[in-house]
Amino acid sequence: MSVLIIGAGIAGLTAARELTQLGYDVTVLDKGRGVGGRMATRRIDRARADHGAQYITAQTPEFQQCIETLRAANTTAIWQSEEAVNYVGTGGMSGIAKHLAQGLRIELNEKVVRVAAESTGWLVQTEAGNEYRANALLLTIPVPQALALLNDSDCRLEAADCIALDAISYEPCLTVLATVERSGLIPAPGFWQSPTPDVAWVVDNQQKGISPEQPSVTIHASSSFSRENLDGDLEAAGRQLLTQLQRRIPAETVGVVQVHRWRYSHAERQHPAPFLAASAPFPLLFGGDGFGADSLSDLRSGVERAFVSGRAMAAFIISRVDSARSVSVG
Numbered sequence: 111m112s113v114l115i116i117g118a119g120i121a122g123l124t125a126a127r128e129l130t131q132l133g134y135d136v137t138v139l140d141k142g143r144g145v146g147g148r149m150a151t152r153r154i155d156r157a158r159a160d161h162g163a164q165y166i167t168a169q170t171p172e173f174q175q176c177i178e179t180l181r182a183a184n185t186t187a188i189w190q191s192e193e194a195v196n197y198v199g200t201g202g203m204s205g206i207a208k209h210l211a212q213g214l215r216i217e218l219n220e221k222v223v224r225v226a227a228e229s230t231g232w233l234v235q236t237e238a239g240n241e242y243r244a245n246a247l248l249l250t251i252p253v254p255q256a257l258a259l260l261n262d263s264d265c266r267l268e269a270a271d272c273i274a275l276d277a278i279s280y281e282p283c284l285t286v287l288a289t290v291e292r293s294g295l296i297p298a299p300g301f302w303q304s305p306t307p308d309v310a311w312v313v314d315n316q317q318k319g320i321s322p323e324q325p326s327v328t329i330h331a332s333s334s335f336s337r338e339n340l341d342g343d344l345e346a347a348g349r350q351l352l353t354q355l356q357r358r359i360p361a362e363t364v365g366v367v368q369v370h371r372w373r374y375s376h377a378e379r380q381h382p383a384p385f386l387a388a389s390a391p392f393p394l395l396f397g398g399d400g401f402g403a404d405s406l407s408d409l410r411s412g413v414e415r416a417f418v419s420g421r422a423m424a425a426f427i428i429s430r431v432d433s434a435r436s437v438s439v440g
């Protein structure tokens with residue numbers, strides 16, 4: 111059974127690992143230059159900054175086990191707050207994804223632009239003009255992007271699937287990354303929640319342990335500020351957020367500044383089940399952090415929800431193959 115997975119975020123990587131380990135012929139396609147999706151880390155001057163997910167929590171035994179393996183490999187460390195045990199990537203969150211990607215067949219810089227059902231399975235075409243074929247297709251990209259892709263491909267879903275997928279929605283998030291003169295501008299352990307109505311989070315990447323060479327901060331705007339400024343002047347929005355934090359992060363301590371727009375950050379309305387298997391001629395699964403409201407309701411546990419979704423999609427494919435085998439044996 112061959113499987114194509116679109117998206118090398120935590121959901122796609124998790125599904126790919128499970129299936130590859132069992133001998134399935136798996137290819138992962140991602141439009142990015144690296145793996146991880148929203149588990150993203152950037153270099154800014156000599157500093158490092160996580161600009162998507164900041165930390166992970168682990169509620170399910172399966173994810174706890176995954177975290178233990180990552181800790182044993184020195185890829186993940188504890189970032190303790192008063193209330194909770196949080197985990198971070200030792201070299202940034204993207205390091206976790208890089209570790210999980212080891213040994214997988216992943217094609218980067220491959221933006222999927224068309225999906226079509228052929229007589230024996232799926233055909234996927236990329237912007238670069240390459241074609242990939244497989245028996246099963248897993249879409250682990252944010253659902254509005256997946257629906258747009260299918261729409262542009264003239265690939266029609268049944269009404270019930272459309273309704274279920276349309277109900278999933280995401281919050282946007284504007285993110286400012288800035289190098290700063292010194293660490294410790296915000297209190298230990300280096301994260302500061304809701305300091306102003308427009309700022310949801312400020313993180314000190316050096317206190318967090320991922321930017322030893324040069325201090326840097328990551329600022330996530332609140333969802334209302336992000337919505338209002340999503341398609342506006344990003345530089346101006348970034349300046350506005352920094353001005354609001356002047357008292358703690360004085361302008362003269364700020365060096366290089368970058369502003370990033372996440373159109374889809376957290377899944378605010380999720381599908382109840384960990385994935386959706388669409389009615390289609392061949393297996394077509396939708397998954398990622400937009401799924402699994404019934405298993406994990408905490409909005410902030412997007413990484414774990416995506417992991418759970420990835421595992422559930424892999425289990426579905428495996429069960430389909432097993433039942434096809436038992437029918438042919440019987």
Ligand SMILES: Cc1cc2nc3c(=O)[nH]c(=O)nc-3n(C[C@H](O)[C@H](O)[C@H](O)COP(=O)(O)OP(=O)(O)OC[C@H]3O[C@@H](n4cnc5c(N)ncnc54)[C@H](O)[C@@H]3O)c2cc1C
Binds near residue numbers: 141146251374
């Ligand atoms: C600012 C921010 C802060 C966050 N903070 C936290 C946090 O602290 N804790 C937490 O648990 N979660 C957090 N999250 C959410 C968390 O990052 C996500 O829930 C999780 O990473 C989603 O994983 P995924 O695999 O479902 O999707 P993604 O990581 O989005 O992966 C999808 C992949 O698909 C690729 N892709 C998209 N379209 C195409 C295409 N057409 N062709 C090929 N590839 C394509 C993308 O490049 C991407 O790599 C945060 C997110 C953001 C943005």
